[in-house]
Amino acid sequence: MALPNSEFKNTKNLMDRASVSQRIKRRLQLNEIFKYVFLAGLVFALLVLSTLIYDVVSKGGGWVNLDFIRNFPSRRPEQAGLYPALIGSLWLMMLIVPMVFIVGVGAAIYLEEYAPKNRITSFIEVNISNLAGVPSIVFGLLGLTIFVRIMELGNSIMAGALTLGLMSLPIVIVASQEALRSVKMELRHASLALGASKWQTTFNVVLPSAIPGIITGIILAVSRAIGETAPLIMVGAATFISTTPSNVFSDFTALPIQIYNWTSRPQAEFQNLAAAGIIVLMTMLIIMNSAAIYIRNKYTNRH
């Protein structure tokens, strides 16, 4: 900050000790005050998180029990459960994981190990980073047109899984690329020097070293996908369903859809059910995220 000229004029002596020390004192005070202002910003975010958890647990905690997990949705709140939604979410997960694993890791390997540095490659890279910023509801519109209508999958688990899979791809690709990039060059060189081909090196040496990072990325991406509501509404996930899905082309519902359904009902009991559903969903996500963190910590610095 430039010193204002007026201060020089007012000060007969440039080293006016009183004014300088006063000024320093003020600057130090300001420093101290703002330290706590910044901390307050951070603490506020954390307070909101704990309030949110407290709010959900206090409203729904008493409603989570074995019957809630085992029962079908019902018009009578005390009998309602989320069994089909839970099964639907698990189905989605089972389909999304192999999909994003094969395509996402394949894309990452191509971009990191094979891709020549040319326009097509950089176009693909820019494309991936833009896809990551496309709102999930737009992916829902894509799913509605391509999977539900043109490919005639109907409002099926497959349509939902494909939509969520495409949405998660950018996250998986970027995470896998980072994991592959962190594999040391020496490992690749050693393998090639022993006579292994490019693909043998990639598949037997690079991929195994990168796999913990890749798995962490996939778990995080899939846990994002499992919590998504809007794309599933677009592909027409049912809000009320009386059977569990029998195959990938069955109608289905999922946890976020069920929670949304309960949230949008006016009666207080359904708000409690929604909160209970949120507890189940968040528990699932916490388990998945803990697994990701465990894998990341266990395998870091192995090489």
Next chain:
Amino acid sequence: MNQPNKGLSIREMIEANKKKKYSTTNVFDKVMPFLLFLSAFVSVVTTVGIAFTLGFELFKFFERVPVAEFLGSTEWYPLSADQRFGVWALVMGTLQITVIAMIVAVPLGLASAIYLSEYASERARTILKPILEVLAGVPTIVFGFFALSFVTPILQALIPGLQIYNALSPGIVVGIMIIPMIASISEDSMSAVPKKIRDGALGLGATRLEVAIKVVMPAALSGIIASIVLGMSRAIGETMIVTIAGGSQPNFEFNPLNAIQTMTAYIVQIAKGDAGYGTIEYYSIYAVGALLFIFTLVMNLFANWVTRRFREEY
């Protein structure tokens, strides 16, 4: 045991291997790069799919509703007998949410970033940052529930005349949702400012606050701007919070106390109501979706450009 290579030197073995044109190794080395390229190409196909989907249905929408009405009118009554499709009513809903969200998220996100990068000890950082990431991982449906069942009642107690469905409550909650995003991207770019620059300023007698505001923030400005723009793009595309807590009354009026409808919430409303395939309402969600896609795409491209163009290299 049959050993065809018995008696050959290693050099001869390698040459023999090379001659086998269709060995598994050779086939894999020929085929795999192509298959991998195809999986990388899926992302391009997805983008083309989005553009095709939105463009095609948008065209059908404009066959029924003139472009001038869509972009020139502020009345949006798609479900009444006298249908009106002036998209500005929905854009206004989205704008209110975005403005409120940024008022909440920018100061809090930047404060968190400055604290984490300039003040926090290494230990505090390793504890606080993951907690912030947990906040980023909360599904939006949960935030929506929180907005409607917790934030709205509190705001109603504070502000008389606030409707149950309003722009204020979801706006604030969308802002809270974005805090981790702004904090983490800004913190990354502030942490990337080299320590010697900070030490230089501190050595000249600057306080930590002065270093943060006058040295680190200007140096990290491109990252900070990118984080804010990306946050805005998230707010524009956010769906469930505004659907649950914002209501479904599109109106062209900047009043956060009233019920609104955002572009995203409208798409959900029509999709949920099973609008018959081929009706104008059905095509209208693609028109709104296309506009949404363009808004977010422009902001994402701008954020990328800012990061690349104004990055300070050390």
